Amino acid sequence: MEFFNALQHVLSPYPFLWIFIGVAGGIFVGAIPGLGGGMLMALTVPLTFSMDSTNAVLLLMGMHVGSVSGGLISATLLKMPGTPSAMMTTFDGHPMAKQGQPGKALSLGIGASLFGGIISGVFLIALAPPLSNFAHKFGPWEYVTMVMMAMVLIASISQGSMLKGLMAAMLGLMAAMPGLNESDGQLRLTYGFDSMGDGFNLLPVLLGIFVMSQIIKDALEINKKGVGIAMSKTERIFPKFGEWKRHTVNIARSSCIGTWVGILPGIGASISSMVAYGIAKTFSKNPKRFGTGHDEGIVAAESANNANAGGALIPLITIGIPGAPVDAILLGAMIMHQIQPGPLLFQTNGDLVWSLMTGYIVANIVMFLIMVFSARHLAKVVNINRTYLIPVVFAFCLIGAYAPSNRMFDVWVVIGFGVVGYFLDRARFPLGPFVIGYVLAGIMEAELRSGLQMSEGSFGPMMTRPIAATFTVISIVFLVYSLVQEWRSRKTIPTTESG
Amino acid sequence: MPSQSRSPILDLSICGVLVGLSVFIIWGTKDIPPPFFDPVGSAAFPKYAAYIIIALALAIGVRAIFSIKTTHKETKKPYKEEPLLALYVVVVPSLYVLTMNLGWLSFRAATILFIILLSALLSKFDKRSMIVSAIVALVFGIGGQYLFTEVFYIDLPQ
Numbered sequence: 001m002e003f004f005n006a007l008q009h010v011l012s013p014y015p016f017l018w019i020f021i022g023v024a025g026g027i028f029v030g031a032i033p034g035l036g037g038g039m040l041m042a043l044t045v046p047l048t049f050s051m052d053s054t055n056a057v058l059l060l061m062g063m064h065v066g067s068v069s070g071g072l073i074s075a076t077l078l079k080m081p082g083t084p085s086a087m088m089t090t091f092d093g094h095p096m097a098k099q100g101q102p103g104k105a106l107s108l109g110i111g112a113s114l115f116g117g118i119i120s121g122v123f124l125i126a127l128a129p130p131l132s133n134f135a136h137k138f139g140p141w142e143y144v145t146m147v148m149m150a151m152v153l154i155a156s157i158s159q160g161s162m163l164k165g166l167m168a169a170m171l172g173l174m175a176a177m178p179g180l181n182e183s184d185g186q187l188r189l190t191y192g193f194d195s196m197g198d199g200f201n202l203l204p205v206l207l208g209i210f211v212m213s214q215i216i217k218d219a220l221e222i223n224k225k226g227v228g229i230a231m232s233k234t235e236r237i238f239p240k241f242g243e244w245k246r247h248t249v250n251i252a253r254s255s256c257i258g259t260w261v262g263i264l265p266g267i268g269a270s271i272s273s274m275v276a277y278g279i280a281k282t283f284s285k286n287p288k289r290f291g292t293g294h295d296e297g298i299v300a301a302e303s304a305n306n307a308n309a310g311g312a313l314i315p316l317i318t319i320g321i322p323g324a325p326v327d328a329i330l331l332g333a334m335i336m337h338q339i340q341p342g343p344l345l346f347q348t349n350g351d352l353v354w355s356l357m358t359g360y361i362v363a364n365i366v367m368f369l370i371m372v373f374s375a376r377h378l379a380k381v382v383n384i385n386r387t388y389l390i391p392v393v394f395a396f397c398l399i400g401a402y403a404p405s406n407r408m409f410d411v412w413v414v415i416g417f418g419v420v421g422y423f424l425d426r427a428r429f430p431l432g433p434f435v436i437g438y439v440l441a442g443i444m445e446a447e448l449r450s451g452l453q454m455s456e457g458s459f460g461p462m463m464t465r466p467i468a469a470t471f472t473v474i475s476i477v478f479l480v481y482s483l484v485q486e487w488r489s490r491k492t493i494p495t496t497e498s499g
Numbered sequence: 500m501p502s503q504s505r506s507p508i509l510d511l512s513i514c515g516v517l518v519g520l521s522v523f524i525i526w527g528t529k530d531i532p533p534p535f536f537d538p539v540g541s542a543a544f545p546k547y548a549a550y551i552i553i554a555l556a557l558a559i560g561v562r563a564i565f566s567i568k569t570t571h572k573e574t575k576k577p578y579k580e581e582p583l584l585a586l587y588v589v590v591v592p593s594l595y596v597l598t599m600n601l602g603w604l605s606f607r608a609a610t611i612l613f614i615i616l617l618s619a620l621l622s623k624f625d626k627r628s629m630i631v632s633a634i635v636a637l638v639f640g641i642g643g644q645y646l647f648t649e650v651f652y653i654d655l656p657q
Contacts, residue, residue: 457538
């Protein structure tokens with residue numbers, strides 16, 4: 001019943017308009033290499049302050065859905081993924097386009113994105129309410145161990161070194177430390193600066209990490225150009241039903257993988273598409289054709305990365321832990337709109353949650369329609385001149401950081417974290433764990449302190465409470481396994497400097 | 500997956516900075532009063548996080564030292580990197596923010612000058628790009644000021 005009420009609301013003019021604007025903006029930005037959904041969402045959050053909170057969340061969620069899908073246009077036509085999640089699409093999308101079938105490559109990707117999105121939307125609606133009920137059983141120790149598990153998972157599954165992933169998570173956690181500690185009202189690490197009293201606010205940190213570091217990188221790589229492939233006017237983009245029938249199993253499997261990886265706290269869409277691509281290759285009758293323009297590769301990658309977006313909403317809604325770094329922005333926006341994601345969300349803001357879940361499915365359908373009718377035109381603008389883009393994006397950053405509290409200090413924070421993010425990225429420290437560490441630091445500290453008060457300073461409940469013990473064991477197993485794996489691979493593979 | 504660092508030297512430099520930063524944080528926690536109500540207090544979390552960062556930095560640093568000898572020559576990129584432009588993208592925005600922070604320029608004037616200057620530097624003073632960027636600067640500076648103050652009620656620096 002709630003679903004149909006929410007559907008009715010989402011399809012009414014204003015919410016639908018915001019979804020449409022969000023998806024269209026997301027596709028446009030996602031299609032341009034060097035920009036991304038996270039960047040657009042972070043820049044948009046301050047503009048939503050005067051909006052109705054449901055519409056604001058629908059707008060941002062639409063941007064997320066649009067940007068994940070938009071990345072496939074440049075991945076296919078330019079061999080430059082518009083977003084990191086479209087990386088696997090370049091392996092088969094671009095070769096297929098090069099073989100004279102750019103329309104087919106896009107149609108496969110667009111259709112797979114739609115099915116991936118809808119399947120994960122069904123999971124979202126089916127799993128979120130019972131998981132939210134289950135999360136009511138969580139006490140402080142369950143939260144502490146779950147955050148610990150999230151940080152270990154994201155650090156170990158992120159691309160690159162486990163140690164660097166852990167370091168990034170710890171640095172994010174540390175970035176959240178200065179300022180007023182809400183647990184006891186104590187100021188800390190301000191070093192005598194009044195401006196540090198509020199600490200580093202969420203939005204400036206996100207703008208620095210997601211936007212500023214990216215525009216520094218864009219300037220460094222300003223000469224990087226894609227290998228453009230033109231599309232003829234007669235090229236078909238609308239997917240054929242017959243083509244889809246052949247890919248039913250691949251779509252279902254990849255979408256389930258995408259959703260499941262999305263549910264794991266802190267892991268982004270690029271991992272989903274990698275895992276789904278690898279498994280599709282393993283089960284394929286023609287594994288050798290992967291990487292040469294094979295349709296199964298495009299379908300697996302695109303259905304998984306879109307499904308990830310829906311899966312990642314599940315931990316965000318039910319326990320207040322972002323399923324992917326980009327979801328940290330959605331979490332931040334919700335908090336700024338006085339909405340606290342977590343087990344109580346269904347009770348306190350039930351209408352909003354149902355609108356978000358239903359809106360997610362509607363956003364995927366809107367994405368499909370926009371992509372089918374505009375991909376041909378979008379293909380012409382993906383190589384936009386970054387000379388004009390970089391200054392304008394920074395000016396937006398300034399407004400975005402300055403607007404919430406009218407403090408220039410926050411704009412300096414953007415620049416500072418941008419430089420930090422750039423150097424970390426350059427040295428291959430993953431930025432996803434940094435964002436997740438920053439967002440989860442407050443929850444972890446507050447819950448740990450209240451847990452220790454309850455247990456009179458003992459860490460025993462981490463192993464004596466069943467749910468907490470499960471999370472602790474998973475964390476330890478993952479940590480040890482990943483470190484051993486890394487140690488073994490370092491012994492066999494010499495470090496190679498690569499671009 | 501193993502770490503495929505671009506440069507062990509960069510890893511070492513970052514680790515050095517992080518150790519220094521952690522020491523600075525541990526020193527900063529000494530000013531925090533002891534806990535009143537709970538066994539942990541406000542100092543413990545940042546202090547232990549700093550210890551973990553030092554341990555991780557040492558591990559990454561040691562690994563970087565061992566990988567210096569085995570590191571292969573960097574693969575040539577199909578495009579030329581522009582470190583000077585990356586530096587401009589940090590310096591020019593800092594000047595842009597500074598002019599407003601010190602109250603020398605309004606958002607409108609500072610934004611117009613900023614977009615023109617940074618675009619000119621990024622395009623290496625290409626005439627055509629500069630004309631387009633001047634138009635973009637005027638539209639964003641004047642239009643942006645109106646849009647954000649009148650429509651979104653954001654109190655931009657005057």
